[in-house]
Amino acid sequence: MSGQIPFGRSCLVGRELEYIVEATRYGHLSGDGEFTKRCQRWLVENLGCHHALLTHSCTAALELAAICSGVGDGDEVIMPSFTFVSTANAFVLRGAVPVFVDIRADTLNLDEALAEAAVTPRTRAIVPMHYAGVACEMDAIGALARRHGLVVVEDAAQALMATYRGDYLGTIGDLGCLSFHDTKNVICGEGGALLFRDATFVERAEIVREKGTNRKAFFRGLVDKYSWVDIGSSYLPGEITAAFLYAQLEHARAITERRRALCARYRELLGELEREGYFTLPRTIPGAVDSGHISYLLARSAAEREALRRFLLEDDIQAVTHYVPLHSSAAGKRYGRTAGSMGNTDRVADTLLRLPLFHDMTEGEIERVTARIGAFYRR
Numbered sequence: 001m002s003g004q005i006p007f008g009r010s011c012l013v014g015r016e017l018e019y020i021v022e023a024t025r026y027g028h029l030s031g032d033g034e035f036t037k038r039c040q041r042w043l044v045e046n047l048g049c050h051h052a053l054l055t056h057s058c059t060a061a062l063e064l065a066a067i068c069s070g071v072g073d074g075d076e077v078i079m080p081s082f083t084f085v086s087t088a089n090a091f092v093l094r095g096a097v098p099v100f101v102d103i104r105a106d107t108l109n110l111d112e113a114l115a116e117a118a119v120t121p122r123t124r125a126i127v128p129m130h131y132a133g134v135a136c137e138m139d140a141i142g143a144l145a146r147r148h149g150l151v152v153v154e155d156a157a158q159a160l161m162a163t164y165r166g167d168y169l170g171t172i173g174d175l176g177c178l179s180f181h182d183t184k185n186v187i188c189g190e191g192g193a194l195l196f197r198d199a200t201f202v203e204r205a206e207i208v209r210e211k212g213t214n215r216k217a218f219f220r221g222l223v224d225k226y227s228w229v230d231i232g233s234s235y236l237p238g239e240i241t242a243a244f245l246y247a248q249l250e251h252a253r254a255i256t257e258r259r260r261a262l263c264a265r266y267r268e269l270l271g272e273l274e275r276e277g278y279f280t281l282p283r284t285i286p287g288a289v290d291s292g293h294i295s296y297l298l299a300r301s302a303a304e305r306e307a308l309r310r311f312l313l314e315d316d317i318q319a320v321t322h323y324v325p326l327h328s329s330a331a332g333k334r335y336g337r338t339a340g341s342m343g344n345t346d347r348v349a350d351t352l353l354r355l356p357l358f359h360d361m362t363e364g365e366i367e368r369v370t371a372r373i374g375a376f377y378r379r
Contacts, residue, residue: 005365007318009358010182013251019243031236035243042249043178043193049171051196053209053235054242058157058179058192060235062090065175065194067208067231068201069151071096071124078118079127079155080110081327081338082345087129087155088326088336096124098336100327105344106283107131108352112140118339119148128173129155133185133291134284135164138172145173153177156195160186161256162291169291170195180245185259185293185359186252188245191237208232255359259292262361266295269370278377295355296322297373302350309353311376317369318356325349 019035026034036054043052055061071077073095079087081100088098101118104111108131115126126145128136145152152173156162159169160178170176180191196202206216212232217223237245248255267281274281280298284290299305305321312319325345326332356369 002316002368004316005318005356005369006358007320007354007356008183009360010187011358011360012247013255013359014247015250016244016247019247020240023239023243026239029239031238033239033242035239035246036237038246039193039242039249042246043195046249046252047168047171047195049168049176049195050198051202053194053196053205054237054245055192055194055209055235056237056241057190058155058177058181059086059090060233061177061179061192061194062086062153062155063093063233064205064208064235065153065177066090066094066096068175068205069125069153074122075124076120076122077125077127078110078115078123078150078339080129080131080345081325081332081342082108082131082323082348083129083155083326084157084323085326085329085331087127088332091125091127092331092335097122098326098332099123100325100332100336100338100342100345102340102342103131103344103348105348107134107136107285108344108348109134109136110141111344112137112144114340115141116144116147119144119150123148123150125151125153127153127155129157130159130162130169131294132282132296133159133162133169133293134282135159135162135169135288135290137285138164138167138169142172151175157181157192158184158293159291160184161252162293163289165287171197173197175201180248185255185291186245186248188237188241188248191241191245204230209235256291258359259357260290261292262357262366263290263292263295265363265366266355266357266370269366270297270373273374273377293357295357296352297355298348299351299353305351305353308373308376312369312372315368315372317372319369320354322352322354323349
């Protein structure tokens with residue numbers, strides 16, 4: 001053995017510690033301080049969205065988006081089953097029913113060709129999730145939403161800096177949700193953001209995010225006191241979190257390019273084995289550039305995936321599986337329903353193996369991982 005290669009590892013990339021000290025000197029460590037404003041301004045200026053609100057997690061951003069979308073008891077929301085639980089939970093908390101649609105075999109994203117058949121008179125929203133930072137087919141999803149009057153909420157948790165036909169993911173739908181969790185490319189431990197394509201939902205989102213009060217209007221001098229005016233919760237991150245995040249955002253492009261380069265190296269070293277039919281590597285769609293968030297392979301069977309995972313672990317290499325599909329989970333069966341076959345979703349859940357990937361991963365570490373994969377299949 002040559003030392004552990006973890007699945008992931010967080011690291012400092014710039015002025016994180018300096019900015020944390022700076023934040024304490026401002027004497028304002030609760031939400032919406034100087035560094036929160038800097039982060040929000042960065043998102044607007046660099047992604048091209050109309051407005052951005054920092055949240056304490058992507059889960060919070062999704063919950064905020066669900067409230068703003070206006071869904072309620074018995075309404076239906078179309079989404080993939082191959083996603084994190086927060087995608088569904090945010091809408092279930094409003095009384096809505098997740099309607100699970102199968103994913104595409106190539107991108108592992110919501111199959112836009114199947115989505116329209118899932119629309120009913122109760123459908124109110126559609127939630128495309130950009131798996132591994134690879135874009136969904138947003139033109140088709142947008143056209144579907146316009147035909148049926150649906151709100152589009154992008155789950156772009158894994159997709160910061162990824163694009164679809166020149167537009168950044170998270171800025172194409174009505175609302176977009178980002179994650180800065182420790183497992184993502186750009187991090188702050190726990191954090192997220194809600195992005196707005198236009199002004200439609202901004203005013204209400206600011207109120208809901210501030211516990212249902214018009215506190216923002218008060219600070220802008222629009223009212224002489226603030227009070228409870230709507231439902232809400234506390235969705236703001238603290239300033240220390242925002243300070244750390246801003247230092248990472250300053251290097252977001254370099255972080256993304258590094259991750260993309262690592263993924264390209266995996267593809268290069270594993271390409272011959274893929275061509276020989278041992279497994280399938282990630283795909284994108286024309287006009288899309290991914291975020292380099294996940295490098296994975298799809299094995300030929302669940303048993304082969306598990307055998308490969310254990311083989312790598314014997315050499316202290318941590319490769320991991322991913323989601324249990326929501327439609328097959330206990331809560332998914334209780335709160336949601338499926339629309340048609342979930343064949344691709346079930347197959348991907350059984351065969352997907354995520355490979356180690358982190359910002360300061362070395363060439364030697366990638367070569368070691370791919371060499372062990374080669375050894376497994378060449379036995």
